[in-house]
Amino acid sequence: MYIKYLQLINYRNYKELSIELSKNVNVFIGDNAQGKTNILESIYYSSIGKSHRTIRDKELISWQEESAYIKLYVKKERLDKKIEIKVFKEGKKGININSIKINKISELLGVLNVVMFSPEDLKIVKESPSFRRKFLDIELCKLSKAYYYNLVQYNKILNERNMIIKHKNESLINMLDIYDEQLSSYGAAIVRDRKAYIKNLNSKGKLIHKEITSGKEDISFSYCSSINFRECNKGEFLDAITSNREKDIEKRTTSLGPHRDDFIIKINDIDARSFGSQGQQRTSVLTIKFASLEIIKEIAGEYPVLLLDDVLSELDSKRQRYILNSINNIQTIITCTGFNDIKNYLKKDDSKIFTVSNGNCMEKNYTL
Incomplete structure (x- = not known):
């Protein structure tokens, strides 16, 4: 291409x-x-x-x-x-x-x-989880129309759920069962796809990072879910947010789900965000971008x-x-x-x- x-x-x-x-x-x-x-x-x-x-x-x-x-x-x-x-x-x-x-x-x-690499991409490593979630969402939306659809639907339902619990609208509280059912279906699918991408990022990124650092550093990526999944299915998601509903109503926001998730980047088993040097953080971004190239080539068939x-x-x-x-x-x-x-x-x-x-x-x- x-x-x-x-x-x-x-x-x-x-x-x-x-x-x-x-x-x-x-x-x-x-x-x-x-x-x-x-x-x-x-x-x-x-x-x-x-x-x-x-x-x-x-x-x-x-x-x-x-x-x-x-x-x-x-x-x-x-x-x-x-x-x-x-x-x-x-x-x-x-x-x-x-x-x-x-x-x-x-x-x-x-x-x-396209894969873009700019100085602002250092935020993927250094800044809040929202930057890492955005990276995952953009990469996965490029590769899967199903992921894009699930993400759009999840965010729509999440916003509606938050409006209900934010205003504590008693006439609509009973509808949360329906919202939670839908949220669980889309949310579990999103987390499964993200975890699969992180697994692929590990597979491609480890080799690239070793080449860049002449074998001196090992990089790893691990997905951190706000829900303690075993099989990452709809039932587990639904149980978690249903159990947490009273806390959500008290806090007036949905506190569990892919919109709260993150992934950790480690170099030689040390958190790159908190303890990595500027050079290590830049190399981490370089690894992520070049691994993304290979993932797109593998799935789409061309670079x-x-x-x-x-x-x-x-x-x-x-x-x-x-x-x-x-x-x-x-x-x-x-x-x-x-x-x-x-x-x-x-x-x-x-x-x-x-x-x-x-x-x-x-x-x-x-x-x-």
């Missing part, structure tokens, strides 16, 4: 952009705040229908314009795809795949798979597009070398402020170099 062509109109600081990409390595060079990340954001947005930088779609539209437009041609092993997205100022968006309008975001998922947003400057030479030596057969789009750090890893016939300045992007010939 790779992107052959990208067009942007009135997207962020791009009045109009049309570029053809190499199926191998594409490097966008420029100073900060010139528009490099906007290009990666538009590709990421075309993958899952959301930005990694904002929850407000109208921020994607150029100043004083009414709409923004993204068009991508994606080459795939089986059937090529054309993705077109129009974002409107009032918050709506329209998405076409091969000129056919889609009605649900689930129809977009899997058309273009996703790899987006590297100004991460090379954050890594030492050893980890830079690992990245740049590991991207064969993977379309990679890199943003950076300088060319010297990566030019020795690029092949002239397989790479394209672009310079970005104030919303203008030009392909350049560099001596490799």
Whole structure:
């Protein structure tokens, strides 16, 4: 899978952009705040229908314009795809795949798979469980429409349940049996899929991490459920939240379920979040991202597009070398402020170099 062509109109600081990409390595060079990340954001947005930088779609539209437009041609092993997205100022968006309008975001998922690695991804290791849950949900939604459906339904029912217990509406309290039954069905399925993903992350990640660290470190991932499952089924989930109902009513929130879960990252059996060094935490994220590439390849049958947003400057030479030596057969789009750090890893016939300045992007010939 790779992107052959990208067009942007009135997207962020791009009045109009049309570029053809190499199926191998594409490097966008420029100073900060010139528009490099906007290009990666538009590709990421075309993958899952959301930005990694904002929850407000109208921020994607150029100043004083009414709409923004993204068009991508994606080459795939089986059937090529054309993705077109129009974002409107009032918050709506329209998405076409091969000129056919889609009605649900689930129809977009899997058309273009991407893995993005940016400095903000350090939050997966360092910050609260919500960042790790978000990572799992995004990766699993890419791979499974069933997971996306279960997650949407779970969150809808969870919100309705919380409204009932928050306001202690006596006339609706008796309906909690119905809500808990539904919540248990979707919740147990979500936890099963998350645990399976963590198992796969362990399988792929351990080998990658040992290679990055020359065998000096061992990494492990373990899922931490708020419910003490044995078989991870609906009955166990239902028993747990039913038993906890009075506490939930007292606290006015649902305190058990996948919305409260987490996963722990350990390096040499030490919690990377609490006790890992900055270098170890960065390496953990690198391991997670490259393991994600392999998981998508295994399930979807082809590698996703790899987006590297100004991460090379954050890594030492050893980890830079690992990245740049590991991207064969993977379309990679890199943003950076300088060319010297990566030019020795690029092949002239397989790479394209672009310079970005104030919303203008030009392909350049560099001596490799």
